[in-house]
Every structure is written in structure tokens, then in C-alpha cells.
Amino acid sequence: MSKRDELVAKYAEDIKSKFGETPDMDLLNKVAVGLGPAIYNLDASKVSGSDDKELETVKKNFLMKKLGLADSPALMEAINSVIEKYGKSEKNKHRAVIYYQLAKHFGKESVYN
Template sequence: MSKRDELIAKYAEALKSKAGMTPDIDLLTKVTIGCGPSIYNADSETVAASQPNELETVKNNFLIKKLGLSDGPKLDEAIDAVIEKYGKSERNKYRACIYYMLTVHFGKQSVYG
């Protein structure tokens, strides 16, 4: 099993146990690949949800640039909702999981078509 496959399995388990979601493994794999090398770095693999600049990065680089959404309060509300569902007190909020949940939230699975 490759390192990436191990991470995808870890993310799938996190989505099940923390967010109560049964992930579409094909979509999760594509989202994980889309994260690029950041998944292999302990610091960039997670989203620091308590840091406003980190949430701005998620909004600007993922929601606006990757998913093609327009900026507005709905983006911040979606990020808050996803963080809440994943668990605010959860220390390790994996970037691939947060991105996966946001992709599903906005129905943008076709971006990874």
C-alpha cells in the first residue's frame, strides 16, 4: 500500500468517525490528490481552524480558485458548518477531509469529474 493510499484510508476513517460520513472513496482520492504534496507534511496536512488566516486560505485557494465559487458570506458559513460537523475540539482537522466535506456541501463533485 502506497503512502498516499494509507493517507486516503486514514482520511476515510476520520470522515466516518468524526463527521459521521461514509465517503465516496473515488472522490476522496481525487480531492486528496488535488491537495498535492501538502498531505505529506504534518503542518500543512491539517487545517488550523482557530486561525483566521488559515480559514481565508481555505476560502480563497480552495473554494474560490479550485471550486470556482463566488466570494460571499455563504463561503464562511459553509467553512464554519464543516468545522462544526468535523468537531471544533478535534485537534487534527485533515485538509483533505475538510476539502472533501466542502466539495460535497456545495455539490461540486463535478470539479473532480
């Protein structure tokens, strides 16, 4: 099992346990591949749910640039909703899981096809 496969399995477990959903493994793999080497970096692979600057970066770099969404209050509402479901006290909020959830939330899975 490759390091990426191990990480994707960990992300899938988070989606099952924290969100109560069965993950779309194909999409989850594509999100992990899309993040490139960031998933292997301890700091870059996580999102701090309490850091407004970091959440703004998720909004600009992922939702607006990658998914092509227009800036609106709905973007930050969606990010906060995912963070809330993940669990505010959960220290290890994996970037791949958050991006996966946001892509699904906005119906933008096709970006990864």
C-alpha cells in the same frame, strides 16, 4: 499499501467517525491527489479551525479558485459548519477531509472529474 493509500484510509475513517457518513472513496482519492505533496507535510496537511487567516486561505484558494465559487458569507459559513462537525477540539483536522466535505456541500464534485 502506498503512503497516499494509508492517508486516504485515515481520511475515510475521519469521515465515518466525525461526520457519520460513508465516504465516496473515488472523490476522496481525487481530493488527496489534488492536494499533491501537501498531504505528506505535517503542517500543510492540517487546517487550524481557530486561525481566521488560515480559514480565509481555504475560502480564497479552495472555494473561490478551485471550485469557482463567488465570494459570499455562505462560503465562510460552510467552512465553519465543517469545522464544527469535525469537532472544534479535534487537533488533527485533515485538509483533504475539509476540502472533500466542502466540495460535497457545494455540489462541486464534478471539479474532480
